[in-house]
Amino acid sequence: SAVISQKPSRDICQRGTSLTIQCQVDSQVTMMFWYRQQPGQSLTLIATANQGSEATYESGFVIDKFPISRPNLTFSTLTVSNLSPEDSSIYLCSVELAGGPTDTQYFGPGTRLTVL
């Protein structure tokens, strides 16, 4: 597995502002992912971030709202822009590690965002 850290662990933000979440992993990985877990709901993939290329966004998520950077093989950031109360969620990054015949995703501790 991998050790994945996220900063901040939680934040309270005012509507209209932005929050940038950092994800750091202790080994080099090709695939990193950003998920959202809204209150009482399951995890939904926002985008896939590969180093050296533009992030690939899932349906319903756009780059202007969720810009992602992936400057190297151990780090990524997700920005949630122009915040509204509906953005209150837990945001998680995950990394994919090749282990045996199949790749497996391992998750960071999450960032709990509350928008007032």
Place this chain on the structure above:
Amino acid sequence: AQSVSQHNHHVILSEAASLELGCNYSYGGTVNLFWYVQYPGQHLQLLLKYFSGDPLVKGIKGFEAEFIKSKFSFNLRKPSVQWSDTAEYFCAVNAGGFQKLVFGTGTRLLVSP
């Protein structure tokens, strides 16, 4: 589109009871199947995974899951639960060679001592 259904949203058991959590997915091709667990205050952890071979997969902490292809199911089981198994359990699938994980809605398990 792929989807994953977990029919039990909340389960309450006494210690030593047996556990079975249902998971069904909708995809006709080759799938990789996962169960993740999130203990209170902790991050999501991999419990077990199936990719091929023996359809009965054993994971950590005495959990196992059985892949039944004809039923599109991957149910999680444990013969005797402990208070420390109190957590939320998520079933997830990726399919068709894509890395995207599709998650079920989760099952909150409460084990009373």
